[in-house]
Amino acid sequence: MSGLSVKGLRAAHGRNEILAGVDLTVEDGALACVLGPSGCGKSTLLRVIAGFHPAMAGEVALGERPLDDGRRRLPAQHRRVGYVPQDGALFPHLTVAGNIGFGVPRARRRAKVAELLALVGLDGLQDRHPHQLSGGQQQRVALARALAAEPELLLLDEPFAALDAALRTELRAEIAATLRRAGTTAVLVTHDQEEALSFADTIAVMRNGRIAQQGTPQRLYHEPDDTAVARFLGEANLIPAAITADKALTVLGPLPLTAPAEANGHGLVMLRPHQLRLSAEPGPGAIHATITDNRFRGHDHRLELRPTVPDGLPATLIAYTGTPWNATEAWVGAQGAAHPVSEPPGSAPRRPAHEPAGQAQPSRTPVPRAVNGS
Numbered sequence: 029m030s031g032l033s034v035k036g037l038r039a040a041h042g043r044n045e046i047l048a049g050v051d052l053t054v055e056d057g058a059l060a061c062v063l064g065p066s067g068c069g070k071s072t073l074l075r076v077i078a079g080f081h082p083a084m085a086g087e088v089a090l091g092e093r094p095l096d097d098g099r100r101r102l103p104a105q106h107r108r109v110g111y112v113p114q115d116g117a118l119f120p121h122l123t124v125a126g127n128i129g130f131g132v133p134r135a136r137r138r139a140k141v142a143e144l145l146a147l148v149g150l151d152g153l154q155d156r157h158p159h160q161l162s163g164g165q166q167q168r169v170a171l172a173r174a175l176a177a178e179p180e181l182l183l184l185d186e187p188f189a190a191l192d193a194a195l196r197t198e199l200r201a202e203i204a205a206t207l208r209r210a211g212t213t214a215v216l217v218t219h220d221q222e223e224a225l226s227f228a229d230t231i232a233v234m235r236n237g238r239i240a241q242q243g244t245p246q247r248l249y250h251e252p253d254d255t256a257v258a259r260f261l262g263e264a265n266l267i268p269a270a271i272t273a274d275k276a277l278t279v280l281g282p283l284p285l286t287a288p289a290e291a292n293g294h295g296l297v298m299l300r301p302h303q304l305r306l307s308a309e310p311g312p313g314a315i316h317a318t319i320t321d322n323r324f325r326g327h328d329h330r331l332e333l334r335p336t337v338p339d340g341l342p343a344t345l346i347a348y349t350g351t352p353w354n355a356t357e358a359w360v361g362a363q364g365a366a367h368p369v370s371e372p373p374g375s376a377p378r379r380p381a382h383e384p385a386g387q388a389q390p391s392r393t394p395v396p397r398a399v400n401g402s
């Protein structure tokens with residue numbers, strides 16, 4: 029078993045604390061994505077796990093094997109952890125075969141290189157040099173070189189960042205399949221939510237030097253803990269609601285909850301844009317809105333809507349529709365389950381959209397008109 033376990037990991041660059049107690053668990057053979065904004069410490073986390081950068085506190089273990097338990101720190105070359113940097117960092121003077129077989133004992137080198145060339149789909153290119161390869165091919169060589177050492181854990185630092193969108197999608201799927209075939213536990217860092225959602229078995233959202241939430245892509249997308257995680261995973265409508273044990277009472281009508289609420293009260297619920305439905309006629313729970321932006325995106329249409337009566341709603345609602353919406357106004361309702369979300373720790377109190385700054389009442393989320401007096 030060689031799942032990764034990271035507990036309370038802290039690290040700094042000079043006097044700046046970058047990792048402030050990271051907890052991360054990746055099961056044996058699983059693919060994990062660490063997702064976070066630029067500069068939040070993702071690369072630093074990988075470099076500490078790889079043993080290239082010292083931890084100040086915390087523990088890192090691969091299965092039963094401690095890599096760093098605060099008392100004993102294994103040197104990088106003994107960790108059995110592979111690292112693929114953003115640019116691949118191939119040796120320019122070596123051929124593809126030379127790069128892949130670099131650290132492999134001579135007796136096994138030929139067979140190993142042939143096996144890895146097939147695994148990453150580069151059969152026949154063994155005699156080329158890196159400058160004779162496309163960006164995607166170079167990244168595949170970098171992956172093969174990292175796998176040649178048969179690591180128990182592979183760390184990938186934004187390996188697709190330099191590639192165009194189509195190649196990125198293709199290579200991402202190929203690399204995920206390759207890692208699954210090899211049964212290698214892997215951690216990929218990215219700031220691209222689509223990449224994380226499509227690549228990972230588990231996603232960890234990193235913020236302020238910690239993991240804000242970790243879970244399956246489905247869980248993080250549909251049931252984020254707070255508004256920042258909700259927004260980081262995709263567009264979200266955050267709607268004021270009176271929350272009961274099993275319902276959210278909103279201006280868009282009563283909605284079931286994704287899970288029973290622990291406490292009643294006023295708060296926010298999240299509705300993803302595909303949960304808003306548009307209609308030309310008023311109906312129960314539907315509010316009137318003006319379309320302020322309408323874009324065709326190939327697979328769907330993305331609309332921005334301004335509610336006519338704000339009612340504490342966000343100034344802009346976002347809806348995705350499968351069919352074109354050609355009118356300049358709509359009645360907006362909601363479908364599916366609403367998910368209660370809190371504000372992230374340390375964030376400024378929310379102000380109702382219609383309340384000027386000077387009148388903000390931080391402890392109160394507006395009560396939707398639909399539930400007043402009900």
Ligand SMILES: Nc1ncnc2c1ncn2[C@@H]1O[C@H](COP(=O)(O)OP(=O)(O)OP(=O)(O)O)[C@@H](O)[C@H]1O
Binds near residue numbers: 073219
């Ligand atoms: N060698 C270094 N010396 C000093 N500060 C550094 C060093 N490397 C990174 N930092 C700082 O540490 C913070 C985290 O950097 P890191 O590269 O880990 O972030 P990241 O989330 O991987 O960013 P990106 O997505 O842009 O690659 C940043 O503020 C960065 O400026």
